[in-house]
Amino acid sequence: MTMIGKIVLLFVLLFSAHPFLSAQDSNSPYMVLDTARYVVRYGFKYMADTVNRKMMEGETVLEIGKHVSRHCFRGHDESELSYLERSSWDAEPKFRFPSYDPAIDNVYIGYPKKNRMTAAMNLGCVxxxxxxxxVPKQDWTLSDQTKVVGGHECRxxxxxxxxxxxxxxxxxxIPMSLGPWKLGGLPGLILEASDSSGEFVFTLNAIESASDSVVPIxxxxxxxxKMSxxxxxxxxxxxxxxxxxxxxxxxxxxxGMRIVTPKGGYPYNPIEKED
Structure with a gap:
């Protein structure tokens, strides 16, 4: 069997597996929506400050389950949980804002049901x-242009x-019509994506199989x-x-807490512009 055939077969086997049905842990700070079969890691460069043209770097993670997929900024939940679990505010009487947050949502495709999407923003004490x-649909224009990304021939x-x-x-x-953030709907997994201004750039870091372990989404x-x-x-x-x-x-x-903010607020360059 060719390498491409093996990859396709692996996807078929993984996505025909029984969904994650273990009972929810009432003591866990997380709600389990599905279990990941594949985890895709993207290098993420973003321009938080369009005035000073300051580029930041991080990593985002796409977790692909049978029913639900999730894309998030790596480590976001852990930092948010640490924030929520503070026993007292007394040790930090000043509130400092995350001034270079990429303003990107946690995106859940297939939740709460098929063909629906939930985007969550955890905004600290707010x-x-x-x-x-x-689920958003993009009107893609396909090209014959090709290049190799992570060992895969891409269009x-x-x-x-x-x-x-x-x-x-x-x-x-890789027959999955998903990608970073809300991008998807193509006849294959998106391994790289960028906007024309170069302000938001996703590049493949790794594709990992979770077939030998339980990776909850x-x-x-x-x-x-909940609002619009x-x-x-x-x-x-x-x-x-x-x-x-x-x-x-x-x-x-x-x-008694006061807010420490610069004059004029913070740089704000969201990946999805306001209507």
């Missing part, structure tokens, strides 16, 4: 926000989405405020641009 909508495709123009490279020998247990995407974006934009006013208006800070 709380959790989420919106639910149909190029382009589309306009979320106020940006994207170029993506997908591997037809989780969502942090917390009270989320437009309203979620409006809240987040205000938090960056007018943090002191925003936090004070919501009344979420403990008594």
């Amino acid at each position: 709380g959790g926000f989420l919106y639910e909508e149909d 190029m495709a382009s589309c306009d989405f979320g106020g940006r123009r994207y170029e993506a490279w997908y591997a037809a020998d 989780t969502m942090l247990k917390r009270k989320y405020r 995407r437009k309203k979620c974006f409006s809240y987040r934009a205000r938090m960056y641009r007018e943090p002191a006013t925003f936090y004070s208006a919501l009344g979420v800070l403990p008594n």
Whole structure:
């Protein structure tokens, strides 16, 4: 059997397996939605500050389950959980804002049901926000242009989405129509993607099989405020641009805590532009 044939067979076997049905751990801070069969790691470069043209680097993770997939910024849940579990605010009377956060949501495809998507934003002491909508569809233009990414021959495709123009490279020998963030719908897994301005760039770091271990796809247990995407974006934009006013208006800070913010707010360059 050829290498491509083996990869296709492995995907078929993994995705025909029984879904993750173990009981939820009531003591866990996470809710289990599915179990990952594959984990795709992307190097992520993003321009948080468009004035100073400051590029930041990190890693995002795409967890692919039978029913649900999740894309998130690596380590986000752990840092958020640490924040929520603080026993006291007394040791830190000043609230400092994550000034170079990439403003990218945790995206769950297939949750709460097939063909639906949930995007969650965990905004520290403000709380959790989420919106639910149909899985977004991109109108891709396919190209005959090819290149090799991570040992896979990929083809190029382009589309306009979320106020940006994207170029993506997908591997037809990996038959999954997923990719980083909300990008997907191509006849193969997206291994690289970038917007035309070069402000958001995803490059493949690794594709890992989770067939020999249980890798749960989780969502942090917390009270989320469910609202429209437009309203979620409006809240987040205000938090960056007018943090002191925003936090004070919501009344979420403990008594005596003051907010340390620069004049004029923080750089705000979300991957998905506001409508």
